Amino acid sequence: MAVARYDTTxxxxxxxxxxxxxxxxxxxxxxxSQGRNGKFELRIIVTRSKGNWDLDLFNIGFGVWDETLQIIDDSVQTKNDDMPKILGTLADYALSFLKKYPAAGLYAEGSTISRTRLYQREIAKVLSYVPPDLCIYGLVKQDEVGFIEFKRGTNFDAFLLSRR
Structure with a gap:
């Protein structure tokens, strides 16, 4: 399945x-992102807790670049009707990252509950296309369940992508 995506630099x-x-x-x-509401610079950032170079757990985030504040704002909605292409770009990047760092885990969480649900719906749409060497886990915070393998019909609070 070919997923539409933007080129990143x-x-x-x-x-x-x-x-x-x-x-x-x-x-x-x-x-x-280019669309009906204009052109927006978006950024993808991969981080880990300061000084934890022994850990292979990373956070992946993205959002609109705020030139004035010099921050990535993950609360902005571009409303350019290109969310699948934006998420495709993020997914493509995540896959490339895991090829480069095969022992890594990428943690992602929406900035709001509704964004997390949006990401969950989009993951569910492409779940059957996920390469067999990748694992997607969902975090269930309720009752301290923790990470479980991603499955449709479960509400997750965050996600973890890694190689098997």
Whole structure:
């Protein structure tokens, strides 16, 4: 299944100073959403807790780049009718990242409950196309269940993608 995506380009992580006192930035990419509401620069960022170089658990985030504040704003809605292409770009990047770092786990969580549900619906749509060497887990915080293999019909609070 071919997924529509935008091309990404690397960004020097020294350009992004937000939260650098708390996290190490492993990778930073940018791409552009173009649609009925204009052109928006979006960024993908991969981080891990500051100084935890022994851990292979990373956070992947994305959002609209706020040039004025020099931050990635994950609350902005572009409303450019290209959400599948944006999420396709994020998924394509995540797969490339895991090829480069096969022992890594990528943690993702929506900035709101509704965004997390959106991501869950989009994952469910492509679940049958996920390569067999990849695992998608969902986090269930209720009753401290923890991470379980992703399955349709379960409400998750976050996601973890890794190689088997």
């Amino acid at each position: 690397p960004v020097d992580s020294r350009e992004y100073t937000g939260y650098s006192e708390f996290v190490d930035i492993l990778d930073l990419r940018k791409f552009y």
